[in-house]
Amino acid sequence: MAAVENADRRRRILVVDDSSLVRLYYHSALERAGFAVEQAINGIEATEKVLAQRFDLLIVDINMPGMDGFSFVRDLRHRKADIAALPILMITTEADETDISDARAAGVNYYLVKPVSEADLVRHATALAGPAS
């Protein structure tokens, strides 16, 4: 259970994916590993959360209605320093070279192709966000 906000020293991760089951799958895996997790259904909701709360890592899908992952990442990289510098892990079903180079160009730190196992997810999240708590 989350302690009160000030006492919660856990690393915070935002999971951005349009599928509720996928969000839940990542959320519960990361929470079990000791991270505090928030969710957003697309780039628009993710931007609102990123502007309002502190995060240590964003995990972002590409294909989402409203605002896709690329647009979200490009937009984020042009914001003020602390937000523009947030580590981003992109996880998607697209595995071709163009998507990977597009992701790099947009400013993604690391790229994983689905399916991603719980162990891999936690390993990469820890590498990018730092140890869970």
Place this chain on the structure above:
Amino acid sequence: MAPHEKHAAPLVTVTADDVERLCEFLYRRTGMLFDGSKRYYFDRRLTERMLATRSRTFQEYFANLRADAEHEIEHLINAFTVNETYFYREDHQLRCMTSNLLDEIVLRKGPDEPIRIWSLPCSTGEEPYSIAIWLMENWPDVDRHNIEIIGSDIDTRALAAAAEGIYGERALMRLSRSIKERYFRPLMDSTYQIDPGLRDSIRFTKVNLVDTPSMAGFRNIDIVFCRNVLIYFDDASRRLAAENIYDCLRPGGYICLGHSETMSRISSLYRVCRFPDAIIYQKPEAEDGSR
């Protein structure tokens, strides 16, 4: 779903005297006192056992019971004491879903095309939540697809309870401790509430299996779990329900029935598929246009 559903009559009739005889017998044999006054529950469970033993009349069933043919006393007690459904019930079908059905279904899917799984009837939510949990725990490809899970029932009180998602220990008895910790929040009085994220990932709707217009709102379903409800219908209602579900399924879609039910007795529309873990019925890929 209720056996007294509008167009579907129960298959067997049991008189008040029959109920009394049965209660008395059970009391003498087991010391357990069953409440014959709640006829809804009583008849439902007795009907289940009479159908399972292929008894045509109460008298025939009662004779089998007294002889304890095929451990019927134990079966009857189980039927009467398990008052509610539970998580991971008949999980061999869930295993079949992740070992066989989904692999075949995703072959026919375009990118981002949703996979639709329907729990019908969903009662108080144990089945659709079990499907979601099972997928997250057992299907390595769960994050590669957009999965929609729908829970439908005719009973709006059951649907309200499903959306609230509060369960007792018994409903969770088949779940491991780690699954309980992961997807439930303990409340007071030994009850547990389903994770809000899990609750929001299921869409709950009211539907009547034998009401064709209300079923027409559901299309392109890939898998239907329709377990232990058709046994309560008469032949005509049962066939109508099976046809309605057929129209909701995508060609190649599957329907899972309860372990004591067989589609071949209900409708010839479906193909029988024998998988290692379960027998599942399929809407054929190519329709012949007769419907």
